[in-house]
Amino acid sequence: MGAGMMAAGGASAGQAVAGTGASAVELQAVLERFAGFGVKASGGAGDNACGDWLEGLLSAQGYACERQTFDVPFAEVRTATLTTGGVQAQVLPQGVVVPTGPGGLSGPLRLASSEAGLDGAIAVVVLPFRRWVSLADPTASKPVADALARGAAAAVLVTTGPTGEAIALNVSATKPGFQKPVAVLAPKDAEPFLEAARAGQGATLTVDATVGRRPAYNLICRMDRGAAKTLIVTTPRSGWFDCVAERGSGLAVWLTLAQRLAAAKPKVNLEFVVTSGHEYIYLGGEEYLAHKAPKPADTHAWVHIGASAAARDWHELGILRPLPSADPQRVLTATPQFIDQARAAFKGISGLEAVYPADRANAGGELVNVIAAGYGAAVGLYGGHRWFHTTGDDLRCSSGELVAPVADAFGAMITTILP
Incomplete structure (x- = not known):
């Protein structure tokens, strides 16, 4: 990124941040x-390479960068398939992954919703239509847990959603997970297996993978201005797949703000944090909050740029057709003292112009935990676009033109909340 994102050195701090x-x-x-x-799974090659790149960019801007390391689960998958009769489909092993071994696990396919016994079966759980996010949602986790408790040897989730693709679900890395294999089947591939499940036909689920734990890291970039308080700006960088709109669009906003604020020299210390471990229900964010974040009394404001900051919208006309406009399924929340400034800065930006109070009912993503930890001055964005948590979240799903107004709006808003 070059000087085009940097404000002129002679501009006031406010003008420089607004850009x-x-x-x-x-x-x-x-x-x-x-x-x-590539794939941004926590602690993997893509996640680490992205962190290395960002560390180089922010170090060059004068930030002092620190890595905060913690452990995350991982799975190196060799084979992940569901087979019945002559039909085979690829599946996504659901984290935290429990392998079947290379020979797979065989048993009758049965619908989890049926009253038939599930002992030894591969239970098929069909979720209702939604842009699915996480196993923290009991609508997703409870039917799987119930099926396994009724004796199923494994479970297959059909994540019914807007693209027909399999949707990976965020999962806790610290709470006990499913002790049997669970996989996700794309809705577009599901019908033959649903027919087989209604008939109780035999099937084989194969999840052949090496599993374990590995280190991941948060990147914490500080700029000490000798001020009494610190402005914290956070965004996650990890996710199940390439995550271009989910993670990349917010990261581009974050990077813009880091460069503008370095040049602006506001009367606050700066702390720009990009976290790993996001897909494990905000694990990296929790690690930062617990061990590295400035205390609430020492924080001027916390700005969180979460998922799908600038994702493309699509027409649903039998097939999905890309639009030049942004998906409005993104939400901006702010603590009461910042609501008016946020509404003014984001006016006319679809989805983000309706700013809600940042509380447990409205906040999303890592900002939920920030608010719960007592940070009373905060602004945060979260969203879920159509290709969210699927392998299709690639460069089709965002663009520089979609990101630019969001970056400018965050800059304008921060200008109004600086001391």
């Missing part, structure tokens, strides 16, 4: 670089 218009070309380059790192 004169983020460069769509430079933001597109950020998205393309992020996409090039």
Whole structure:
């Protein structure tokens, strides 16, 4: 990213943060670089390479960078399939992954919703239509847990959603998970297996994988201005797949703000944090909050840029057709003292112009835990676009042109809340 995202040195701090218009070309380059790192699973090659890249960029801007390391689960999958009769489909092993071994696990396919016995069966759980996110949602986790408790040897989730693709679900890395294999089957592939489950036909689920734990790290970038309080700006970088719109669009906003604020020299210390462990229900964010974050009394404000900051919208016309506009299924919340400033800064930006109070009812993502920890001055974004948590969240799903107005709005809002 070049000087186009930097404000002129002679501008006031407020003008420098607000900027004169983020460069769509430079933001597109950020998205393309992020996409090039590939899968962003926590502690994997893509996640680590992205963190290395960001550390180099922010160090060059004068930030002092620190890595906060913690352990996360991982799975290196060799084979993940569901087979019945002559039909086979690829499945997503659901984290935390429990392998079947290379020979697979065989048994009758049965619908979890049926009253038939499930002993030794592969239970098929069909979820209702939704943009699915997490196993913290009991609508997703409870029927699986019930099926396994009724004796099923494994479970297959059909994540019914807007793309027909399998949707990976975030999961806790610290609470006890499913002790039997669970996989996700794409709705577009489900019908033959649903027919087989209604008939109780035999099937084989194969999840052949090496599993364990590995280190991941948060990147914490500080700039000490000798001020009494610190402005914290956070965003996650990890996720199940390439995550271009889910993670990349917010990261591009975060990087823009880091560069603008470094040049602006506001009367606060700066702490820019990009976390790993997100898909394990905010594990990296929790680690930062518990062990590294400035105390609430020492924090001027906490700005969190969460999922799907600038994702593409799509027409649903039998097939999905991309639109030049942004998906409005994104939400902005703010603590009471910042609501008016946020509404003014984000006016006209679909989904984000309706700013809600940042409380347990409205906040999403890592900001929920920030508010619960007593940070009373906060603003946060979260959302879920159509290709969210699927392998299809690639460069089709965002663009520099979609990111630019969001970056400018965050800059304008921060200008109004600086001391």
